[in-house]
Amino acid sequence: MSCLETLKENGLKLTPQRRLIADYFHDSGSHLTAEEIIAHVHEKMPGVNKSTIYRNLDIFESIGCVLKSESGNHVIYHHTEEGHHHHLVCIKCGKNVDCDEMLFWPVEKTLRDKYAFRVDFKHQVINGLCENCGKQP
Amino acid sequence: MSCLETLKENGLKLTPQRRLIADYFHDSGSHLTAEEIIAHVHEKMPGVNKSTIYRNLDIFESIGCVLKSESGNHVIYHHTEEGHHHHLVCIKCGKNVDCDEMLFWPVEKTLRDKYAFRVDFKHQVINGLCENCGKQP
DNA sequence: ATCGTTATTGCACCCAGTTGCAATTATACA
DNA sequence: TGTATAATTGCAACTGGGTGCAATAACGAT
Known part of the structure; x- marks a missing residue:
C-alpha cells in the first residue's frame, strides 16, 4: 500500500x-x-x-x-x-554493509524472558570496525 | 585510577x-x-x-x-x-531498569563470525515497553 | 619565582532539528 | 460549485550541541 x-x-x-x-x-x-x-x-x-x-x-x-x-x-x-535489515558502518573507513534483520532476535528474546521488556529492533545503524580496519592498530 | x-x-x-x-x-x-x-x-x-x-x-x-x-x-x-551495563527505558512510563552487560554478547559474536565486523556494545540505552505498559493497548 | 610553551578557555557564531502560533488550504458536505 | 472546519503550512524564534580563533592559564624547565 x-x-x-x-x-x-x-x-x-x-x-x-x-x-x-x-x-x-x-x-x-x-x-x-x-x-x-x-x-x-x-x-x-x-x-x-x-x-x-x-x-x-x-x-x-x-x-x-x-x-x-x-x-x-x-x-x-x-x-x-524495502524490507527490514540493519547496517554495519565502519567508524574508520565508512564502509556500509547490510546485515540480516534477525541479528537482534536473541537480544529481543532475552529482554522478553528475563526482563519482561518488549523491544523491536528495526533498522539499526551499528558502528564498529570492518575486517580491514580491525586489523590495523 | x-x-x-x-x-x-x-x-x-x-x-x-x-x-x-x-x-x-x-x-x-x-x-x-x-x-x-x-x-x-x-x-x-x-x-x-x-x-x-x-x-x-x-x-x-x-x-x-x-x-x-x-x-x-x-x-x-x-x-x-561504576562498571558496565545497559539501560532499558520504557517509552510510555519512562521507567529505567539496569540490564546485564552481556546482553549483546551473542550479537557481537554473530557480527564477528559472520560479518568479520567488530563492535563493542557498551552502556546502550534501549527504548521499549516495560511489563505493565506492554499489557495495555 | 619567573618564563616559555602548549593546552585550554571564552567568545561568537554555526548547525540540525523542534515548537507555538497565526495564516492558509485540503477535504467533506450542502 | 461554494462553504465550513480541521489539518497543515510558513514563520520566527529557540534548543542542544559543536567549531575556529584569539586570549589566557597550567605546568615543566630554568
Whole structure:
C-alpha cells in the first residue's frame, strides 16, 4: 500500500509537500538522510519550510511508512516497503554493509524472558570496525 | 585510577573546570545528562562556557573515564568506574531498569563470525515497553 | 619565582532539528 | 460549485550541541 493511501486512511491530508516526499522515497532507493530529502524538496518546490519537512517525516514514521534511525551524527530515513535489515558502518573507513534483520532476535528474546521488556529492533545503524580496519592498530 | 590522574597521564592539564566535572562524576552516582552537568558546573562556577563543558566531556570520554550514550533526544554520560551495563527505558512510563552487560554478547559474536565486523556494545540505552505498559493497548 | 610553551578557555557564531502560533488550504458536505 | 472546519503550512524564534580563533592559564624547565 502506498504512503499516500496510508495518509488518507489515517485521516491525514494529501498536500503537495507530502506527495513530493513520498514520491522521493518511492523513486530513489530506501535510505535517505534528512539533508537529501530537504535538498530534493527544495529543488522541486523552493519555498517549502524545513519544519514542514521534518514534521512530515515524523508523520510518515508514525503511520509506519518510514523508519527513522539515528546514526550518531545524522538521521537516516528508511522506506519500510524495502524490507527490514540493519547496517554495519565502519567508524574508520565508512564502509556500509547490510546485515540480516534477525541479528537482534536473541537480544529481543532475552529482554522478553528475563526482563519482561518488549523491544523491536528495526533498522539499526551499528558502528564498529570492518575486517580491514580491525586489523590495523 | 582517578579521572584527574588519567588526565595527567595523557599530557592534559588539570584545570578548575575539569576538576569540577570530575568531582561531580565521583560524587553523584554514575548517570548524568549534559544538562545536569552544565547546571552543576554553572552553580559552582557561573562563568564557565558550555563549549568548555562539552569539550571536556568529550575528552573524558576519549581517555576512557566516561562513556557517552545517545538516547534519542538527549545524551547521557556514564562514569566508567561504576562498571558496565545497559539501560532499558520504557517509552510510555519512562521507567529505567539496569540490564546485564552481556546482553549483546551473542550479537557481537554473530557480527564477528559472520560479518568479520567488530563492535563493542557498551552502556546502550534501549527504548521499549516495560511489563505493565506492554499489557495495555 | 619567573618564563616559555602548549593546552585550554571564552567568545561568537554555526548547525540540525523542534515548537507555538497565526495564516492558509485540503477535504467533506450542502 | 461554494462553504465550513480541521489539518497543515510558513514563520520566527529557540534548543542542544559543536567549531575556529584569539586570549589566557597550567605546568615543566630554568
